[in-house]
Structures are given as structure tokens and as C-alpha cells.
Amino acid sequence: MSLLASLLWAWVALHVFSAIISAFLYARQRQPEYAAFAGVAVALGLYCAASASFTAAPTQALAARARDVQTLAGALGFAAYVLFGWVLLGRPRAVLVRAVLVASAIISTLALTGVFLDPARPMRWASQLPWAYPYRDVAPTPALLALSVVALLFGVGVLMQLGPLARRRAEARLLWIAIALTVGGWIHDVVLRVARVQGLYLTEHLSSLGGLVVSYLLLDRFVQTANALTQRTLELRHRYDELQHVQGELVKKEQLAAVGELSAVIAHEVRNPLAVLKNAVAGLRREKLGDEDRATLLQVLDEESDRLNRLVRDLLTYARPVEPQWSTIDLGELVRGALGVARKDPVVSMTNVDVEIEVDGVEGTIEGDKDLLQRVFANIVANAMQAMPEGGVLTVRGEPVEIEGGPGIAVRFMDTGEGMDTLVRARARDPFFTTKSSGTGLGLAIVERIVKAHGGTVMLQSSGQEGSTVSITLPRQRSPKD
Structure with a gap:
């Protein structure tokens, strides 16, 4: 293999590599310029492969066939360059791009039929340059000469159209250089063939250099x-850091506001019983105090002390994170245990309420923290009984439900008490909101935190004078995330 043929096959390998890289980039980023340049690289690789075959052709017929493939590859390469410029720069116009694509398809078809070259007419060289290569060239037909002239004129026109844009944009300037190298090599080879001067064809080499220029462009x-x-990315990271800082400041302000609000509420809740305690102590200090009045004041001290103790206990429970200690629990046993705990409350024990438990239809057990859930049920039972000071009926009913596609249970506490109006029902879950003289307002807030920690929900239903229904929905099994 000659040195020239080896160089041409090296160009082929380079263009194939460029086509593969461009196709990969297009597959990753979906940028049309990569697909267009892949077409340019494929056309240049085909042209160089045909040139290598032409250079080493042992017969006139094989040389003519290689020249036909050159013509085909040249038409495809010219169309690919035009398409690449249109995708990258918007030049030339779309109408002209479509015309070039149609013309390229027609020329490629004619080249495969062999109408541009006649193997029976070998080139008769009139002169020879010192660096000439002994090609087995074929004399061009008038059709090929006409096509070459038209293509060269079109190439010069494209260069003239890109010229003003190339002065302003680096991308247009590099594309102009690549096309100029290709057109320059083509002019050189056409002149050699028309003048029948044996030399060294440059189109394949200069167009390959143009391909490298376009590769650098991309x-x-x-x-x-x-x-x-x-x-x-750096700007976004900086903005993110600023946002994090601002969010941190907002969280601090919200925490301070929450602490301030909580402090005000606690101060209010503590100040009232302290004022009562102070007045009771002042009364006990009087010298002339009857036994009945003394007993009344001592009872006030007991009640207000218990109230403060409940407030502190509920505050600690509300502030402490809820971490269930999971175990298997029987629902009927849990409800009956909660009823027993609720009846120990002095206020509840004085009510005349009938309790109906309907949980036998719910078979099986649930997973949860027995102590926490018993506290939930006991709190709801106590609230329901306190809402029926004149007596009534509390029905506790269990029924199977589905929670997020899994099995669960719903325990409904239905009383026949006073009910809640819309305003009370809307604020019932708020910490420190209570309608009872001895309540802390934290009971239902604690209930909701415990139920949520078990993956369940709390629902309130009530209308004035028709009683209330509190529904606790719990999954039968703990979530894998817990």
C-alpha cells in the first residue's frame, strides 16, 4: 500500500471516530448540530475511502467505480455541510437547504448509475507536475464538468453568504474556513482535470482538514x-446557600415567635391557678377563720395544685417526641382498659353514662404502643363522658377499614352529649384550647400526635345538640419505615 493510500485510510479512521462521537453526543444531548456533523463525518469518511480505492485501483474500471463513489460522497458531504450550517447558524435559508437535499439525492442516484464517467475513456495527460501521483484517472464527461462548475459556483455563493456573519461570530468563521478548504480543494482538482495536468488531488485532504476545523468548532x-x-451550577449553589441562610433565619424567627406564643399561653395558664392559690393562702392567714371556710380554702388549694400538676404533665408529654414501643395488642382489651383508666378521673366518675362496647366484630390484633394508645382512648372517653354531665350513652364501635392499600381498623367514640359547633370543632385540635374550666387544652393535641406516630388519623364529627363522634383510624401493622 502506498504512503498516499495509507494517509487516506488514516483520514477514514479519523472521520469514523468523529461520526461515532457525534452520534453519541446526539444520543445524550439531542442537539441537532451533532447529528448534522455526524452526517458530515460519514460523507468525508466515504469520500476518503473512495479516494484510497481510486489511488490503489489496479484497473481503469475500478478507478471509474471509485470516482463514482467520490461523486456520491461529495454530493452527500455538500448537503451535510449545508444542513450543518443551517442547524448551527440558520444559514442558508430553509428553502435553499431543501433544494440542496433534493439535488444531492438526484446526483447520488445518477452517480451510482455511472453516467458521469466512462471507464473506456482514460485521462490523457497533457503535462505532469513534479509531485504528481500516477492515478488511473478517467476523463470526465460533459455532465460531470457541468455538475462540478454548478457545485463550485454554489459553494462560492455559500461562502459569500456566510462572509458577513463570519466577521461577527466565531462559529460562522470556523464553518466558513471549513467550507473554504473543501471548495478550494475541489477547485484545484477540477482545474487539474480540465487542464489535463497530472498532479496530486487535494479535495480529500483539504476537506478532511475542514472536518477537523468543524470538530474543533463543536x-x-x-x-x-x-x-x-x-x-x-455555581450560581445556583450560591443562591441555594443564600436560600438556606434565609430559611434558617426564618426558622429561628418562627421558633422565637412560637416560644413567645407558648410562653404567653403557659404564663396565662399558670397565672390563673397561682392567683387562686395566693388568694387561698391569704385567706388561710386570717386569724378568725371558721372551720368550714378553712376546709373550702384547703380544697381550693388541692384543686389548683392538681390543675398545675396536670398542666406540667401535659406540657411534658406534648413536648416529648412520640416514640412508640411496638407490641401486639388486642383491641377489645385496649378499649376496656382505657374505659377503666377514664373512670378514675373524679369528674368522669360522677357522670351517669352508659357505655356500649361493640368491638367483638373486629377480629385479630393491631400493632402499636399499648400505653400510648390506651392514653388516647382514655382521653377521648373522658372527654365524651364530661360532655354528658346529665347522663347519656357512649358507644365505642370498631370496624375494619383499608389504609393505603393495607388492613386497618377504625374505632369510633359516639356520645349523645352537647356536641360542638363549627368554631369549637375547628379549634379543638389547637394546643391550649379548651371549653372546660379544669382542662389544659392539650389533650386532643397529644392524642393526634400519638395517632400520627402510629400511622393513623383522627376525625371529628359533630353538630350542635346532636352529640359528637371521634374516629380513630389505625393500621393493623406497623409501617416498615417505623
């Missing part, structure tokens, strides 16, 4: 895009 574009993305 590489530079890729680097600029990567740098822009890096800069944007």
Missing part, C-alpha cells in the same frame, strides 16, 4: 456549554 461549543453549566 468541541469549543461543547466546552463553552460545559463552562456555562458550571457557572450556572
